[in-house]
Amino acid sequence: HHLVSVTDLRFSYPDGTPALDGVTFTLHHGESVGLVGGNGAGKSTLLLHLAGVLRATSGAVRVGDWPVTPGTLREVRRSLGLVFQDPDDQLFMPTVEDDVAFGPRQLGLPEPEVEARVVDALGRVGAAHLRRRPPHRLSGGEKRAAAIAAVLAMGPSVLVLDEPSSNLDPAARRALIGQLRAFEHTKIVASHDLDLVLDVCRRVLVLSGGRVIADGPSDELLADD
Ligand code: ADP
Ligand code: ADP
Helix, strand or coil, X not given: CCCEEEEEEEEECCCCCEEEEEEEEEECXXXXXXXXXXXXXXXXXXXXXXXXXXXXXXXXXXXXCEECCHHHHHHHHHHEEEECCCHHHCCCCCCHHHHHHXXXXXXXXXXXXXXXXXXXXXXXXXXXHHCCCCHHHCCHHHHHHHHHHHHHCCCCCEEEEECCCCCCCHHHHHHHHHHHHHCCCEEEEECCCHHHHHHHCCEEEEEECCEEEEEEEHHHHCCCC
């Protein structure tokens, strides 16, 4: 039984640009996979299908027990959390704690459980001290941490990250890699940062022209020779 399965997924944007040309893969519980490929390979488009933001032209995506369709988005959001490439797309409340609490409150959880999730999620990304700060005043690394915490607080089984190390300084990048390694979640990490992918993901999918052109152990596929 797979936690994520993508079957012959095809998608063209409304202007006719083909972006995914038959993508197929499956993920087991606990597996972490890197998604690599040049600009325009289809990485972001694929992540947006996993989260149900875009609707496939043909093919299927399943997450846990659910096919990803407009009718299952509530269930899919509980199972799969997408951290956008730009944290500013995700942080919109007056304080970090409001942002991290937003998802659990939407789930209708009682306030003590919301509070517990906020504390836990901020702790996992080393951001407990940022709790009462306004997100728009944070550094790039701090914003990234807050955005990841907001997704963790939903309690997803699958964590999906789009270019998580973009715009981070070396110290913030190292902290991020340590945290990602510590998360027990099944992970899908799209990145140009091949060293991050090697550190965080045992398996890698190489995308080109909207197709998976390689799928295997990251230390073999990303060996720098
Ligand atoms: P990657 O994330 O690997 O850089 P994308 O998924 O962003 O790749 O892009 C895949 C293809 O879809 C590219 O040809 C890109 O130009 C095109 N594309 C991406 N977003 C749009 C859009 N909103 N409208 C039209 N074409 C798009
Ligand atoms: P340390 O474990 O060295 O104390 P911290 O967790 O305090 O590291 O983080 C060090 C730097 O990295 C800080 O600027 C912090 O905001 C940033 N940072 C922490 N977590 C993340 C994250 N998940 N993503 C990006 N930057 C982060």
